[in-house]
Amino acid sequence: MDFGSILLAFLIMAVFGLFLGLLSALASKFLSVKKDERIDLIVDQLPKANCGGCGFAGCEAYAQAIVSDGAPVNKCPVGGDKVAAAVAKVMGVESKKTVRMRAQVLCSGTTSLANRKYNYAGLEDCLSVAKLGNGPKECPYGCIGLGTCVKACQFGAIKVENGVAVVEYEKCHACGMCVSACPQKLIQLLPFDTDVWVGCRSHDKGPVVRNLCKVGCIGCGICAKNCPVGAIMVTESVAQIDYEKCINCGTCVEKCPRKIIWSGKVQMALGDTLGNDLVPETVESPKRRRKTDETTSE
Amino acid sequence: MLNLLVISINAILIENFVLVKFLGCCPFLGVSKKSETALGMGLAVVFTMTLASAMTWLFNEFVLKPFDLEYLQTIAFIAIIATLVQIIEMFLQKSIPSLYSALGIYLPLITTNCAVLGVALLNINNGYDFISSVVYGFSAGVGFLVAILLLSAIRERIAYSDIPKPFRGFPIVLIAAAILSISFMGFQGLKLPF
Numbered sequence: 001m002d003f004g005s006i007l008l009a010f011l012i013m014a015v016f017g018l019f020l021g022l023l024s025a026l027a028s029k030f031l032s033v034k035k036d037e038r039i040d041l042i043v044d045q046l047p048k049a050n051c052g053g054c055g056f057a058g059c060e061a062y063a064q065a066i067v068s069d070g071a072p073v074n075k076c077p078v079g080g081d082k083v084a085a086a087v088a089k090v091m092g093v094e095s096k097k098t099v100r101m102r103a104q105v106l107c108s109g110t111t112s113l114a115n116r117k118y119n120y121a122g123l124e125d126c127l128s129v130a131k132l133g134n135g136p137k138e139c140p141y142g143c144i145g146l147g148t149c150v151k152a153c154q155f156g157a158i159k160v161e162n163g164v165a166v167v168e169y170e171k172c173h174a175c176g177m178c179v180s181a182c183p184q185k186l187i188q189l190l191p192f193d194t195d196v197w198v199g200c201r202s203h204d205k206g207p208v209v210r211n212l213c214k215v216g217c218i219g220c221g222i223c224a225k226n227c228p229v230g231a232i233m234v235t236e237s238v239a240q241i242d243y244e245k246c247i248n249c250g251t252c253v254e255k256c257p258r259k260i261i262w263s264g265k266v267q268m269a270l271g272d273t274l275g276n277d278l279v280p281e282t283v284e285s286p287k288r289r290r291k292t293d294e295t296t297s298e
Numbered sequence: 299m300l301n302l303l304v305i306s307i308n309a310i311l312i313e314n315f316v317l318v319k320f321l322g323c324c325p326f327l328g329v330s331k332k333s334e335t336a337l338g339m340g341l342a343v344v345f346t347m348t349l350a351s352a353m354t355w356l357f358n359e360f361v362l363k364p365f366d367l368e369y370l371q372t373i374a375f376i377a378i379i380a381t382l383v384q385i386i387e388m389f390l391q392k393s394i395p396s397l398y399s400a401l402g403i404y405l406p407l408i409t410t411n412c413a414v415l416g417v418a419l420l421n422i423n424n425g426y427d428f429i430s431s432v433v434y435g436f437s438a439g440v441g442f443l444v445a446i447l448l449l450s451a452i453r454e455r456i457a458y459s460d461i462p463k464p465f466r467g468f469p470i471v472l473i474a475a476a477i478l479s480i481s482f483m484g485f486q487g488l489k490l491p492f
Contacts, residue, residue, distance in 0.1 A: 009367050016361070016374065020381040031388040123458050 038090055039063045045086040046076060051154050053077040053175025066091065077101065077174040100192040101174035103157070103167045107143035107186050108199035108215040108260055110162035114142050115212055130183035137163075138212040141202040143186055152181035195248045196241060198223075199260045203236045215260050223252035223261055304490050305430055306437035312490075315413050315438050316445040317475075317482040322413030326446055327471060329404065336450035340443030342404045344436065346386065347417050350379050351435025354418035355428055368422075375418045383409045413442060445482075449475055 042063035050058035054075035056065050065071035066087065073091060074084035080100055115138040120129055126148035134140035145163040157171035158178060167178075169192065179187045186201055198217060202209050206218030219237035224230075231245035232252060239261070241252075252261045313319060316326045322343070329339045354375045362368050387405045390398040398405075408414060417438045421431040452474045461470050 005366075008365060009370060012361065012365060012367060013370060013374070017377060020377055024381050024384050027385045027388050031385075031392040033391050124460070125458060 036067045038067050041090045042066055042087050045079075045083055045090065047078045047083065049078055049154065051078060051173070051175040051177065053173065053177070077176070101189040102169045102172045102192045103174060103176075103178055103187050104190045104197050105143060105149075105158075105165045105167060105187050106197065106199060106201045107141075107164055107184075108262070109137060109139060109142045109213045110164050111145075112162070113214040114139055114163070127183050135184070139202055139204070139209070139216060141184060141186070141200075141204070142213065144184060148181050148183065149178035149187060152177040191243050193248075194243055194246065196246065196250065196253055197262055198239045198241060199262045201238055203238055205237055209237075215258065217260050218258060220257060222255050222257060226251050226255045302430065302433045305426075305434050306440075307488075307490065309434055309437035310441040310444060311482070311485045312488055314441045314445055314482050314485075315416065316442055317479040318485075319416070320479075321416040322411050322442055325404075325407060325411060326442070326449065327468075327475065329407075330446050330450040330453055330471075333447065333450045333454060335404075336446045337443075339404045339407075340439075340446050342408055343411070343413065343442045344439030346379070346383055346405075346408050347414055347439035347442075348432060348436040349382060349386065350375075350414050350418055351421055351431045352428070353378050353382055355421055355426070355431040358422055359428075371419060371422060372415070375415055379414055379418065380409050413438070445478070448478060452478070 039060075040063075043060055046059040046063065048059050052058065054062045054077070056062040056071070056075075062071065062075065066073060073087040073093065074081075076083050076087075079086075116136055117133060117138045118136050120132070120136040122128065124146050126135075126144040126146045129135050129144050129146060135142060135144040137144070143164045145160050145165060147158075147160045147165065149165050150158045150160060154175070154177065155171050155173050157168045157173075158165055159168070160166070165178075165187075167187075174189050174192075176189060179189060184201075188197075190197055200209075200213075200215065200217035202213070202216045204212070204216075206220065209216035209218050217238045219234050219239065221234045221239075223239050224232040224234050228249060228251060229245050229247055231242045231247075232239050233242065234240075239252075309315070315321045316323060325339055325343070330336045357374060357378055358368070358371065362370060362374065383405060387398070390405070417435050421434055424434070426434055449471075453471060456470055456474065465473070
């Protein structure tokens with residue numbers, strides 16, 4: 001065994017390794033970019049889901065924005081108050097209380113309640129169907145129900161039941177991915193504790209809506225008239241609730257002649273059974289329906 | 299010139315690193331979900347492969363060869379590539395932040411990519427001179443870029459297809475990659491001079 005060649009190999013590799021080590025050490029000294037150490041501390045506190053719910057590209061980008069651009073510390077919808085407080089501690093500022101939000105699909109037109117325009121078979125994607133006359137339901141504003149929001153949700157909080165997407169509130173982190181994914185713009189972030197919402201986004205006029213769907217908002221304004229705090233406005237033929245004013249009294253839920261203002265206590269029309277229970281009053285007795293019409297037109 | 303052209307066509311089509319030599323399969327399958335990221339990864343690979351070919355060839359010629367230490371190629375090349383990638387990363391972060399953020403996590407990922415080590419070793423095995431080595435490294439990178447872009451385009455299409463349940467996700471990607479590979483094997487029929 002040639003001891004000399006082993007020694008030579010050892011020496012050359014050792015010198016070479018030392019050289020490379022020095023090179024990278026020098027490089028890190030001369031090429032280092034000053035990075036605020038608070039960025040790493042904040043990233044440690046964030047959930048690192050990189051969901052983008054804060055409006056930035058990911059947790060790292062959000063941390064960067066907090067430190068360098070003074071972004072608010074309470075933007076992380078996944079972490080909520082706990083993370084906001086931890087981040088605020090790193091930054092040495094007070095965190096404001098965050099309101100926990102949840103996504104809500106504003107359509108109640110399940111398969112049996114909304115009339116169909118055509119039967120669709122093809123790409124399982126709402127975006128492509130939305131281009132075919134705004135979906136297979138006669139109502140051009142309704143939920144298409146092919147689950148583009150389901151795919152967008154990273155937390156598995158959305159499922160499609162009876163042709164309408166439904167959010168499981170407990171799993172929802174209000175990251176807003178579904179809001180931007182929905183081609184019908186049907187999903188809205190509401191305060192988590194809110195009990196009432198209008199389950200329709202149809203901007204069609206009352207008579208048109210009535211022909212298309214059994215559970216559409218006809219824009220009669222009865223809810224707005226009866227709201228004790230004036231939190232409801234009817235704009236473009238659809239009632240909208242201002243959640244800053246709403247006190248969750250439930251008056252609108254009782255007064256709505258179409259029964260499309262839902263209350264969390266009644267629960268959303270998860271199944272057709274529940275939807276059917278509510279609908280006959282307004283739909284199956286024509287006389288009664290006409291009566292409501294008269295009241296609305298007044 | 300013709301020689302270099304033959305080398306590059308050879309590396310891109312006939313002996314494509316991913317599809318024919320099966321080197322660098324990990325990033326090929328890992329980051330080919332979207333065309334954008336695939337492009338970023340491909341460009342990063344082109345970049346490092348070119349530089350790594352040059353550096354390793356020089357090291358082999360002027361350090362290992364004079365001392366008859368060619369058997370240390372593998373370990374020495376790994377060290378060179380790792381250091382090189384590190385320094386490139388720091389350099390980009392300092393001087394071209396936009397490119398740095400575009401390449402993102404892909405640069406450090408390449409450090410341990412077998413395709414980069416493969417190109418360095420093949421340069422020596424094929425007995426290329428310096429210019430040929432650099433051209434070979436560059437074209438091998440382009441070959442990788444072509445392959446990963448093709449697969450990402452296929453995957454973007456597959457995402458909207460109705461695939462039988464057992465094949466959803468990775469199985470169909472592996473099948474697509476295999477068919478892509480088989481079709482690239484067809485280039486074996488190209489008879490080039492040299």
